[in-house]
Structure formats: C-alpha cells, structure tokens
Amino acid sequence: MTKKDPYSALRFKEFNIFLLLRFALVFGWSMQFIVIEWQVYTLTKDPLSLGIIGLMEIIPALSMALFAGHIVDQSEKRNLLAKCISVFSLISLGLFLLTWPRIVSDWSTNTVLYSIYALVFFGGFLRSFFGPTIFSLVALLVPKRIYPNAATWSSSTWQMASVLGPAFAGLTINWIGVHWSLSIVFGLVMLSLIILFQISKKPILNPKIGEPVMQSLKEGVKFVFKTKAILGAITLDMVAVLFGGAVALLPIFAQDILEVGSQGFGVLRAAPAVGAFITMLITAYIPISKNAGLKLLGAIFGFGVCIIVFGLSSIFWISVVALFFSGVTDGVSMVIRQTILQLKTPDEMRGRVASVNSMFVGSSNELGAFESGLTAKLMGTVTAVVFGGTMTLITVITTGIVSPSFRKLDLTKDLERHENED
Numbered sequence: 001m002t003k004k005d006p007y008s009a010l011r012f013k014e015f016n017i018f019l020l021l022r023f024a025l026v027f028g029w030s031m032q033f034i035v036i037e038w039q040v041y042t043l044t045k046d047p048l049s050l051g052i053i054g055l056m057e058i059i060p061a062l063s064m065a066l067f068a069g070h071i072v073d074q075s076e077k078r079n080l081l082a083k084c085i086s087v088f089s090l091i092s093l094g095l096f097l098l099t100w101p102r103i104v105s106d107w108s109t110n111t112v113l114y115s116i117y118a119l120v121f122f123g124g125f126l127r128s129f130f131g132p133t134i135f136s137l138v139a140l141l142v143p144k145r146i147y148p149n150a151a152t153w154s155s156s157t158w159q160m161a162s163v164l165g166p167a168f169a170g171l172t173i174n175w176i177g178v179h180w181s182l183s184i185v186f187g188l189v190m191l192s193l194i195i196l197f198q199i200s201k202k203p204i205l206n207p208k209i210g211e212p213v214m215q216s217l218k219e220g221v222k223f224v225f226k227t228k229a230i231l232g233a234i235t236l237d238m239v240a241v242l243f244g245g246a247v248a249l250l251p252i253f254a255q256d257i258l259e260v261g262s263q264g265f266g267v268l269r270a271a272p273a274v275g276a277f278i279t280m281l282i283t284a285y286i287p288i289s290k291n292a293g294l295k296l297l298g299a300i301f302g303f304g305v306c307i308i309v310f311g312l313s314s315i316f317w318i319s320v321v322a323l324f325f326s327g328v329t330d331g332v333s334m335v336i337r338q339t340i341l342q343l344k345t346p347d348e349m350r351g352r353v354a355s356v357n358s359m360f361v362g363s364s365n366e367l368g369a370f371e372s373g374l375t376a377k378l379m380g381t382v383t384a385v386v387f388g389g390t391m392t393l394i395t396v397i398t399t400g401i402v403s404p405s406f407r408k409l410d411l412t413k414d415l416e417r418h419e420n421e422d
Contacts, residue, residue: 006284009150014199015141019157021195022134025085026158028188030165031172032092034269035181036116038173038262039099041251043109047381050248051373056117058370060124062359068128069355070216073348074209077137078201082193084129089189091126094119096182132354139342139350140202149284151338156280159331162273170266205347220352223345230344230353232406233296233337234360236399240300240333241368243391247272248372252381258316271320275327276334283335292336293409297400299332304392311385343411 009015040049072080097103098115142150172181224230247269254265288295306326313319345353368388375384400407 006149009142009146009153012142012146015138015150015153017195017198018138018141019153021192021199022154023157023161024188024192024195025088025130026161027165027168028092028185028192029088030162031169031188032095032182032185034166034169034266035173035178035185036095036120037248037251038169038265039178040113040116041255042178043113047249047252047376048373049113050251051370051377052117053120054248054368054373055370056120057124057127060121061127064125064128065355065359066217066220066352067213069132069220069352070213072129072132072136072351072355073216073220074204074211076201076204077133077140078196078199080129081133081137082196084126084133085189085193085196087126088123089186089193091119091123092182092186092189096179096186099179099182101179128355128358131358132351135341135354135357136350137199137202139347140205141199147342148288148339151342152280152284152335155331155334155338156277156284159273159277159280159327159334163270163277166269166273167266170262170264170269173266174262216352220349221356223349224353224356227344228405229293229340229409230357232293232399232403232409233340234357236296236300236395236406237333237337238360239395240303240392242371243368243388243395248368249376249381249385252376253319257314257381258319260316264316267320268323271323272327272330275324275329276331277327279328279331280335283332288332288336288339290410290412292340292411293406296333296336296409297396297407299329299336301393301396302329303333304389304396307389307392308386311382311389339411340409 037050037053040053041047043049095116098112098119103112138150138154139147169181172184224234250265250268254260254262254268258264258268260268303326306322306329310319310322310326313322341353341357372384372388375387378384379387
C-alpha cells in the first residue's frame with residue numbers, strides 16, 4: 001500500500017470547488033433549520049411542535065427516497081444538483097417571506113405555523129434527492145483510491161458548515177432577528193448555485209439507462225441487504241440517531257432548563273459539530289480502515305454515554321462538553337460509515353444505495369426529532385434525553401453480541417483493491 005497522503009483529494013480542482021459548494025449549502029441549510037426551530041418554539045412554546053418539524057420532513061423524504069435514487073442513477077449529476085439547489089432557493093425564499101414581521105402580526109399563529117410546516121414538507125422531497133446526488137457526484141471527482149480521503153474531507157466540510165451555521169444562526173437571531181437571518185440563507189443558496197457551474201458535466205456510468213423503475217429499485221434494495229457491512233453500518237447508525245436525537249430539544253434546554261438564550265442556544269447547537277469536525281480532520285491523518293467494525297461500535301457507544309450526561313446536566317459548561325464529545329464520537333462514526341459506503345458500492349448503484357442510506361440514517365434525524373419531541377411531551381425533556389441515550393447503549397451492546405462478523409469488519413483489503421484498480 002502506498003504512503004497515506006492526508007491531502008490527496010484536495011489535489012483535484014473540481015473536488016475543491018465541490019467542497020466550497022457543499023459548505024455553502026450545508027451552512028445555509030443548517031442555519032435555516034435552527035432559525036425555523038427557534039421561530040416555531042417561540043410561536044408555540046410546545047416541545048411537540050419541534051418534533052412535528054422533523055415529522056413534516058421525514059414523511060416525503062421516506063416516501064420518495066428510493067425513487068430519487070433511481071432518478072439519480074439515471075441522470076447527469078451536475079445538472080440534477082442544479083435543479084435541487086434551485087428548488088431549495090424557492091423554499092428558503094418562502095420561509096423568508098413567512099417571517100416578515102407584518103405577516104407574522106397580521107396572520108394567525110396557526111396560519112404562519114402551518115405554512116412553515118408546508119415548506120418543510122416540500123423540503124423533505126428535496127432532501128431525498130440531495131443526499132444521493134452529492135454522494136454520486138463525489139465519486140466522479142476523484143479516483144477510486146482517493147475515496148476514503150475524499151469521504152473524510154467531504155464529511156469534514158459538512159461538519160465545519162454545521163459548526164458555523166448553527167452558531168451564526170444563534171448570533172443573527174439575536175442581532176437582526178429571524179426574518180433577516182433567513183435572507184442570509186437565501187443568499188447562500190444562490191451563491192452555491194453559481195459555484196456549482198464551475199464543475200463540468202459528468203458521464204452517466206449506469207449501463208442500464210431506461211431500466212424499469214421497479215426493477216431498478218429492487219436491485220438497489222437487494223444489494224444493500226446482501227452486503228452485510230453496509231446493512232450493519234447504516235442500521236446501527238440509524239438506531240443511534242433515532243434515539244439520540246437530543247439536538248431537537250435544544251431550544252427547550254436553552255430557554256427553559258439552562259436559561260442561556262439565543263446565543264447559548266447557538267453554542268449548544270454548534271458544540272457537537274465542533275467535536276465531529278476536529279475528529280474528522282484527525283482521521284485524515286489516522287487510517288480508520290483497520291478494525292472498522294469495532295471502532296464503529298465503540299464510537300456509537302461513546303455517543304450514547306455523552307447523550308445521557310447531557311440530559312442529566314443542569315450546568316451550561318458541562319452540557320457543552322457533553323455535546324462536544326457526542327460530536328467527537330459521531331465524527332468517527334460518520335467517517336467509517338461513509339468509507340464503507342464508498343468502498344463497497346459500485347458506481348452504477350451509488351444513487352440507489354445512498355437513497356437506502358438516507359432512509360435508514362438521514363431520515364432518522366427527522367424521525368428522531370419527532371421521537372424526542374413526543375417523548376419529551378409524555379415523560380419530560382430530561383427523561384426523554386436519558387431514555388434515548390440508554391436505548392443507544394442497548395443497541396450497540398446487542399449488535400456487538402449478535403453480530404461477531406460486524407465486530408471483525410476490516411476495510412484494509414477493500415482499500416488495497418481500489419488502489420490496484422487505479
């Protein structure tokens with residue numbers, strides 16, 4: 001095996017353009033989510049309303065995911081992403097208009113609230129296309145031997161934007177209000193659309209263009225379920241995200257438990273992303289392919305412990321530290337999972353595999369938000385968070401016991417094979 005180059009993916013111009021594009025998109029998307037969470041809880045003071053935001057996104061995301069994967073595998077990726085960004089701009093513009101002070105004062109609370117939910121619902125359809133399109137485009141920008149390094153930098157960029165987006169949202173809510181904060185989101189979306197066209201159109205690698213939809217979907221699902229490494233990784237992460245969704249309840253912790261206001265809310269929301277970002281920068285230098293299964297189990301177990309500590313804390317700095325280390329462990333998990341997907345998925349199946357992954361993991365973020373909101377309503381906010389962390393620990397222990405083959409998962413040979421192919 002050749003000597004590891006931590007900057008190998010960054011030596012490709014279009015990949016660097018892609019990272020800038022992804023940063024702008026994720027920064028805007030995460031900022032928008034935080035601002036809308038704040039606005040909805042301000043309007044309702046009901047934890048269940050935060051859960052409904054997640055539910056409104058997961059319903060269309062789940063229903064459209066497999067079809068989106070089929071469309072992605074049949075389409076040119078650059079132009080498809082341009083269409084997705086264009087729709088995102090319309091949604092962000094709609095949210096900007098809905099938070100106009102005059103509209104908020106003239107319309108009833110329910111009308112504003114339901115209109116926000118409607119736009120989030122349409123955003124769920126869009127979400128089902130974003131993940132598979134971006135996942136497939138990355139593989140066309142770098143050689144196969146660079147996939148693990150590209151996955152690390154792509155995930156790191158995602159986390160950096162997730163750090164700055166929520167923190168900046170907390171500051172702008174305090175400085176210029178919800179309405180003008182959303183104008184910044186709209187500007188970022190338009191900027192990402194301009195950046196995208198610095199990347200050339202890419203060939204469609206799927207040899208089965210025009211394949212019947214149902215046959216295509218069947219092959220995609222069948223591939224995931226027969227590839228135990230992929231199935232195990234996304235299932236484990238799905239359960240962890242589902243029950244560890246404490247982030248959805250942060251407005252309650254910031255306003256009612258820790259009493260730190262919008263700026264403290266931004267710090268809390270950014271803390272896990274800071275931890276994950278730092279961890280993923282480190283993984284650019286330290287290989288994670290060896291003993292990948294055991295490392296993934298350990299990372300998710302540590303994530304569950306951090307969520308429990310956060311739930312029990314009533315001291316701001318302890319809560320921030322707990323969330324930071326939840327991000328550290330989540331960062332390890334994300335890099336390992338993305339590496340597994342990139343190394344184990346053939347080019348012609350990337351859209352469909354990414355769609356199944358989004359159904360398992362991506363949508364579980366929103367379902368986890370709903371679960372957290374519902375359990376907080378039923379058993380109290382603190383109890384709900386501790387319950388979620390405990391369920392994460394139980395899941396990891398159970399997986400480790402019943403699946404010894406996953407514990408022994410090692411990606412070293414897969415990486416060597418791709419190096420030889422290039």
